[in-house]
Amino acid sequence: MSSQQDRCYVALLGLAEYFRTANPPNIRQAIQCLQALFTFSPPLKMEARTHFQLGQILMNYTKNTDLAKSHLEKGWHIAENLSQFDDKFEIATLLSSLYLQEDQSGAAKVVLRKALELSQHNVQWHCKLLFQLAQIHANDKEYSPAATLLAVGVDTCDDTSTAYLKTLFLLSRAMILMIERKIQEVHATLNQAVLIIDNSIQNIHLKEHLKLFFLTLQVLHYLQTGQVKTVKSSLKQLQQSIQTIMAPNWPSDEQIFGQAPMECFMWLPKDLNIVLVYLVTVWHSMMAGYMDKAQKYTEKALNHIEFLKSQDNKPILAVFQIILLEHIIMCRLVMGNKSLAIQEIGLAKDVCLSNKSILRRHSPQLHCLLGLYAMSISFFNNAEKQFQICIQETQERDLKLFANLNLAIVYLRTHREQELQQLLQQVQSDTSASQSNNSQALIGSFYYVQGLNAFHKNSIHEAKRFLRETLKMANAEDLNRLTSCSLVLLSHVFLSIGNFRESMNMVTPALQLASKIPDINVQLWGTAICKELYMIQKERTNEEDAYKKHLSFSQNLLNDQYRAINQQSEHRLINWYTGDPPPPIHGQQAPQQSIASTSMQDFGQFGVAQ
Secondary structure, three states, rough: OOOHHHHHHHHHHHHHHHHHOOOOOOOOHHHHHHHHHHOOOOOOHHHHHHHHHHHHHHHOOOOOOHHHHHHHHHHHHHHHOOOOOHHHHHHHHHHHHHHHOOOHHHHHHHHHHHHHHHHOHHHHHHHHHHHHHHHHHHHHHHHHHHHHHHHHHHHHHHEEEEHHHHHHHHHHHHHHHHHHOOOOHHHHHHHHHHHHHHHOOOOOOHHHHHHHHHHHHHHHHHHOOOOOOOHHHHHHHHHHHHHHHHHOOOOOHHHHHHHOOHHHHOOOHHHHHHHHHHHHHHHHHHOOOOOHHHHHHHHHHHHHHHHHHOOOOOOHHHHHHHHHHHHHHHHHHHOOHHHHHHHHHHHHHHHHOOHEEEHHHHHHHHHHHHHHHHHOOOOHHHHHHHHHHHHHHHOOOHHHHHHHHHHHHHHHHHHHHHHEEEEEEHHHHHHHHOOOHHHHHHHHHHHHHHHHHHHHHOOOHHHHHHHHHHHHHHHOOOOOOHHHHHHHHHHHHHHHOOOOOHHHHHHHHHHHHHHHOOHHHHHHHHHHHHHHHHHHOOOHHEEEHHHHHHHHHHHHHHHHHHHHHHHHHHHHHHOOOOOOOOOOOOOOOOOOEEEEEOOOOOOOOOOHOO
16 A cells, blocks of 8 residues: 555544544444545455444444444455454454344354464453353353363463463353253362462452352352252352452452453453342242342342443343342242232333343243243133243253143142143153252152142152151251241141141141241141131130131232232233233333343243242
8 A cells, every 4th residue: 555545544544533433423424434445445454444343333323234244244254364463353253243133143153163263373362252152152052062162261271371261261161061960060160260269369359259250150059959058158158259349449340350461351240240149149038938038139139230221231131130030020929919920020021022032031931930820820721831831942951840840730739630640750750860960949849749749649648758858858958938838738638637736736837937938828728727726626716816817818819819810911911822922011111121142141040949
């Protein structure tokens, strides 16, 4: 290029930037300046860079994604064949993100894999591309290639002696292995990571962030396997760690992660970590049977999400929002707040509708929630269909097991003996095949359903055997709701065989636990048993007291059920079986959000809340 052309090139670039940064921006003029550069037949590196700039402006300031894609593809095809031109990796990253916006993950993977091959000489870009490509595979539920790519990252960091980045790869790989339920590898990977955190990370701020990541995974792992009691110590440490990071004197993320090229990688910003810690606290509270606490932290988390969305509506905020809603809806149903539960199911549905990716990932959970709601109001045909759709759609083992167990109760309550036996045999087969990886909460729930089935068949010995096994598992991990359900059913078993003393011994602690949770259905059941026992023992005062409590619980449930069915327009969702859910009803506004693909793996699995 001649010196005159060079001056024209620089002038046009300057003009383009001037128009882009004007107030208001003049994007049309900026684009025209950049397009004019091609008339000078610039060198290939400049041509590729100009195509990148045009694609970037078109993506950021216009809706013309086709033209943006055309420029980025032209820039990439030029750049991928150029040596000593690391701008190619920036082009590949932006092009892959555009492909993802258009739901073309396959095309994104092709571009990033080629860029990865070309980045061997640039360790920083090589690691960045490994993370990006692994994330896309994980989003597509291709966990094995994702784990392999992260293992390559670990090896790359071994060669370059970067302890911080190596730990980040190890923890990210542990996250994928947790989803695959490769428990032994999870333990080995987490142990390897914590040794590096404790012994090789000198920067106290990086150390604390890695510790927060490690503790988050450890807590999630315990909750995933139903170890509610075991997790308490790790959860407390996690809550202390987030308090440390949120202290006023703690440096900003920009100060911590902008100091060195190999330390610029960050798992989550601290504001998002706050939401995540709230979320796992909600999950733990729900599993432990502390519904009031779960509600309290859900409200805090949702308020914080709204605050963050007002500043920067990041895609992951909608993911956190939907997971929190899934958990709190189950809490509402346990507490007997069906009208509020169906409203929140409607809100969850609207969040999902705002993006196809989130709808795909959470459609099975929506169907399961609708099944739980329909079952709670005795719409068993709707409940059956919703659970069946959930089971067909989901690939998540815990969610499938949870839906199957609730479907079994539907069959039990509608006297569908043949379907029930077939389903229980299938569940038995599935749980036996993965014995060591099962959630304690879900296996305990399976024993409970078997005990309930045995009681209905008047197999008293079998019922007691299954329920004692349930109590053993529930007590071992402080699964209070499972304990209260088992105790009240055992009380009913003893009442049916005339063992009134044992029946009272069971129902008393059941009601105590149920009032703490609070679980209105166990309270309703338990007060009915108490009324019967007091009537048999001719304790009229206690009988009347039990009857009044039972009547109060019953009336509250009936009133709430009437509101849910007759006053909540979202009730119609129980008839949604195929395709996308219905849009927001007239007079309601859908959440104003722009949600792209998720930027971390969704861990809030729906089906472990017992």
